[in-house]
Structure formats: structure tokens, C-alpha cells
Amino acid sequence: MKKSLLTLITVGLIVFLTACGGGENSDDTVQNEAADGNEGQVITMTASNFEFDQAEYTVSKGEPVTINFTTEEGMHGIGIDEFGVKIQGDGSATFTPEEPGEYVIYCNIACGTGHSQMKSTLIVQ
Numbered sequence: 001m002k003k004s005l006l007t008l009i010t011v012g013l014i015v016f017l018t019a020c021g022g023g024e025n026s027d028d029t030v031q032n033e034a035a036d037g038n039e040g041q042v043i044t045m046t047a048s049n050f051e052f053d054q055a056e057y058t059v060s061k062g063e064p065v066t067i068n069f070t071t072e073e074g075m076h077g078i079g080i081d082e083f084g085v086k087i088q089g090d091g092s093a094t095f096t097p098e099e100p101g102e103y104v105i106y107c108n109i110a111c112g113t114g115h116s117q118m119k120s121t122l123i124v125q
């Protein structure tokens with residue numbers, strides 16, 4: 001009676017340890033997939049009162065673009081209507097431009113007297 005109970009515990013322990021090992025392996029797989037998903041073009045944009053850090057940002061068509069946006073002064077956001085980009089305050093957005101052209105990047109928060117001049121151009125080539 002005692003011996004069979006011990007066997008049961010031993011078998012249970014082995015199954016438990018094996019299950020844990022399997023869990024670690026699937027975590028590794030997820031990390032690798034996430035690293036692959038990071039490919040693409042990254043634009044770092046910052047805003048102050050009342051301008052963006054560059055007048056033009058150039059990207060290539062057909063590849064994902066990620067915009068990382070931060071506000072250094074005041075409260076700003078960015079909108080690019082053609083790509084459905086809407087960031088308010090710090091944030092990021094990813095989209096894939098397919099058509100070459102020039103697209104307006106504008107501040108989408110009524111931030112003050114210079115708000116209407118807060119525009120830059122996204123050039124897709």
C-alpha cells in the first residue's frame with residue numbers, strides 16, 4: 001500500500017517537471033516570433049510648441065512603418081488621415097504605406113496659438 005502511493009507520487013512529480021519544461025520551450029517560440037515582427041521602418045518623432053522635430057519624414061512604400069511619438073513640450077498629437085494614424089500624447093502607430101506620395105502629418109490636439117502651423121510631411125517613395 002505504502003509503496004504504490006510512493007510510486008504514484010514519483011510518477012506525478014515526473015509528469016509535473018516534464019510539463020514545466022514544455023512551458024519554457026513555448027515561451028522561447030513566442031519571443032522569436034516577436035523579434036521577427038519588429039522588422040520595418042521606425043520613425044522617432046518629437047513635438048514641441050509649436051512644431052515637429054523635422055519638416056519631412058521619408059519612408060519606403062510596401063514596408064511597415066512604426067512611428068514612435070513623444071511630446072517634449074506642451075500637449076500634442078499626430079494624425080495622418082490616409083493611414084488612419086491617430087496618436088494623442090506619447091504613443092506609437094504602425095501602418096504600411098502602399099502608394100508613393102506626400103501625406104500631411106498634423107497635430108490633432110488643439111494645443112494653442114501655433115496649432116494650425118503644426119504640420120509636417122510624410123514622403124513615401
Ligand SMILES: [Cu+2]
Nearest residue numbers: 107109111115
Ligand atoms: Cu496642436
